Amino acid sequence: MNSLIIGRDIAMKSETERNKIIKKAIKVSAMLVAQFAFGMPITYCLVYVLIPLYGEVSDTYRAIIAGALPLVTAITKMIVRLAAQRIDFLHPGDSHILLSVLHSATAIVFRVMQAELTSLRLFTLLSFVHGAIDLLESLTIVIRDYFWYFVYKKLKRDSGETILRASQFRSPRSMRFLADMSIQTILFESTSLIAAVGFIQLYSFMYNRNDASLASIAQFFIRVSIGISIDFVFNSFSFWLQMSYSNIAVVRVWCTKWRKHMLVAFILTAMTLCYFTPHLFAVVKAKHTSVVRIDDIGCKGPFSKF
DSSP states (O other), X not given: OHHHHHHHHHHXXXXXXXXXXXXXXXXXXXXXXXXXXXXXXXXXXXXXXXXXXXXXXXXXXXXXXXXXXXXXXXXHHHHHHHHHTTOSSSOGGGTTHHHHHHHHHHHHHHHHHHHTOSOHXXXXXHHHHHHHHHHHHHHSHHHHHHHHHHHHHHHHTOOSOOOOOGGGGSSHHHHHHHHHHHHHHHHHHHHHHHHHHHHHHHHHHHHOTTSXXXXXXXXXXXXXXXXXXXXXXXXXXXXXHHHHTSOOOHHHHHHHHHHHHHHHHHHHHHHHHHXXXXXXXXXXXXXHHTTOOGGGOOOOSTTTTO
């Protein structure tokens, strides 16, 4: 309903004819609600298919499931990204909001699945694979957008735009959008990694009697250091290529809009964690059930007699 109201207000300010107002309102409303409409079946698939399957298999298959997780949202991200780059009712610096929820949800679910791996070698390998895929994705994003838009035009049989030029996908609006999304992706990945590893190690520290407290603390710092270091290497190389060859002003956007990006990342991460935590917590709890019974842990603190 909010999307329809916003779409109607934007259409009435930019169009005068009734038919154009209706079309504009529908277009704006569809764009605003796109990531949520596509996200509902994806969330259903994650909650009721992938996450339960992940909790039943071994570490090797868990790594395969976690590594293939970005493929679940690949097509949806492509559709929303193409649409977000061609809208005219939002400031270029705000267009990334239309895609940020999908990125935050994918990052959090992936990082929890990665942090839940018992093998440190699989954890490190998955970090390398994920970093390499993100690097390849950021470097080929313009080419992929050009290709998929070309396929879309052929399927639509649109004769109004017979020649597609690469410059259409390297406009100032598109470059700003890509810079914002690069920053948001790094923030989501880093905060999700720290939150996921911290939560799992804290759970192990509190309820796993067979695991020494220092071992849990050491595992937290080891895994976070490995994950962030690998991401730092790939992200630094990606930033250098984007700024040197694609002319995407990532650093300039960050220096001027870092407060806004931090606020958006914090809000979306908190909202996504609130939704997915009960389902992901069930996987973590089931893993430690064989080690300790939570009901058997008594409170021996200073106020236990009350």
